[in-house]
Amino acid sequence: MTGTTAANTGTESAAAQSLWPAPFAKQPVDATVTVPGSKSLTNRFLILAALADGPSRLRAPLHSRDSALMVQALRHLGATVTEVPGDGDYGPDLEISPISSTDTPSDTSIDCGLAGTVMRFVPPVAALRRGTAVFDGDPHARKRPMGTIIEALVALGVPVRAEGGRTPSALPFAVEGTGKVRGGHLVIDASASSQFVSALLLVGARFTEGLHLEHVGKPVPSLDHISMTVSVLRSVGVSVDDSVPNHWRVAPGPIRAFDQRIEQDLSNAGPFLAAALATRGTVRIPNWPLRTTQVGDLWRSILTTMGATVTLEDGTLTVTGGPDIKGADFDETSELAPTVAALCALASGPSRLTGIAHLRGHETDRLAALVNEINRLGGDAEETADGLIIRPAALHGGVVHSYADHRMATAGAILGLAVEGVEVEDIATTSKTMPEFPHMWAAMLGQATHDSGEFPQAGTTGGNR
Ligand SMILES: O=C(O)C1=C[C@@H](OP(=O)(O)O)[C@@H](O)[C@H](O)C1
Numbered sequence: 001m002t003g004t005t006a007a008n009t010g011t012e013s014a015a016a017q018s019l020w021p022a023p024f025a026k027q028p029v030d031a032t033v034t035v036p037g038s039k040s041l042t043n044r045f046l047i048l049a050a051l052a053d054g055p056s057r058l059r060a061p062l063h064s065r066d067s068a069l070m071v072q073a074l075r076h077l078g079a080t081v082t083e084v085p086g087d088g089d090y091g092p093d094l095e096i097s098p099i100s101s102t103d104t105p106s107d108t109s110i111d112c113g114l115a116g117t118v119m120r121f122v123p124p125v126a127a128l129r130r131g132t133a134v135f136d137g138d139p140h141a142r143k144r145p146m147g148t149i150i151e152a153l154v155a156l157g158v159p160v161r162a163e164g165g166r167t168p169s170a171l172p173f174a175v176e177g178t179g180k181v182r183g184g185h186l187v188i189d190a191s192a193s194s195q196f197v198s199a200l201l202l203v204g205a206r207f208t209e210g211l212h213l214e215h216v217g218k219p220v221p222s223l224d225h226i227s228m229t230v231s232v233l234r235s236v237g238v239s240v241d242d243s244v245p246n247h248w249r250v251a252p253g254p255i256r257a258f259d260q261r262i263e264q265d266l267s268n269a270g271p272f273l274a275a276a277l278a279t280r281g282t283v284r285i286p287n288w289p290l291r292t293t294q295v296g297d298l299w300r301s302i303l304t305t306m307g308a309t310v311t312l313e314d315g316t317l318t319v320t321g322g323p324d325i326k327g328a329d330f331d332e333t334s335e336l337a338p339t340v341a342a343l344c345a346l347a348s349g350p351s352r353l354t355g356i357a358h359l360r361g362h363e364t365d366r367l368a369a370l371v372n373e374i375n376r377l378g379g380d381a382e383e384t385a386d387g388l389i390i391r392p393a394a395l396h397g398g399v400v401h402s403y404a405d406h407r408m409a410t411a412g413a414i415l416g417l418a419v420e421g422v423e424v425e426d427i428a429t430t431s432k433t434m435p436e437f438p439h440m441w442a443a444m445l446g447q448a449t450h451d452s453g454e455f456p457q458a459g460t461t462g463g464n465r
């Protein structure tokens, strides 16, 4: 098991002993930051490499708890993943030899941690090899929605069992892979997570008849992440038809081996860009992709709406905070919502976030957690059926609980820039997608740290003006 295993309570836990004094910015920040690789792209390309028709290479991949759990899971299913020196500043590249279809059947167990991409994307891969794979994860992982992917596998003829032989609706469970899945037309309800759609599309080309996936139910959230899945599949030669809403058709065929550079994680760029607004300073991010499928590209419009000046010139995104942070209404901010909510709590006007009911099934119930923690600091946040209302209020110092949720921890760090005396419980939970976070945050503020994180190359030069 790698990384944090803190209980997902936000109350007393072993991790609650460790309080991180969030740096308070006495002056506006002025920093240049480069962020580690995208979690969503790294874990998608790892899955595709494990199913490809030859060895692949990932350049500048993410190295974090979620990517380590994915690597470990694929190794347990028979892929070979080797670290080789990279050509940049982000730690090693990865070379991957795919899972062999002629491997003798073997039983294994997979630790999903709290990674949605591991718990949703890997079970369909396990269905394509021979042997039983038992899946489990952190305590809160057992509460995350999993029923749709389990029911999908069962409908595809893949036995999925819990202890005692019953069909489970959540972790833990065992997938009994037979080495072959016929595929064809499959109807699911993916309203709880886009990852159910992505999980099935990623393996669909390896089903004998391909896959015609149909969603029926309330709208699928986080559609940008499905577009990313379709885009990465096409980049490795898989034919996907997504021209009809709620239908995806994946043609059967090989997944082409590849050599792929991973973009930096634009969602994880969010807290650093937010620092420009929280301190009325400037943060620059070089190598911002000109075209991307990452939802984090929305920062350009979100932060402009909140009063920042945002430019993208010569590949560098520059964000300069305005005299105040403007409250605003945002629909469907997906995994960006905790960062947006932290900024809304510092805004001069009211904000409303809608279309994020499914955040209740994320690393923690993020709507409840954000309301608890903003209000604990004297804020005025309220939960609605599908989001949050956050009104201006004078905040004071206090402890922000992270609930083993990396984005709650970084939300606490943003609040701490503008509010003196904020302490974040379990800052180490940022290791889920950005182990370097405390080091990078201090470097952005021109402070030195002793612990430089697992891959200290993740670059930040900064200081206060
Ligand atoms: O496919 C992915 O990489 C992700 C999809 C989204 O999940 P949901 O659809 O559950 O929001 C997102 O929030 C998560 O952080 C990553």
Ligand SMILES: C=C(OP(=O)(O)O)C(=O)O
Residues within 6 Å of the ligand: 114, 115, 116, 117, 335, 362, 363, 407, 433
């Ligand atoms: C929802 C998130 O993660 P996961 O991939 O575990 O669902 C997230 O990173 O905000």
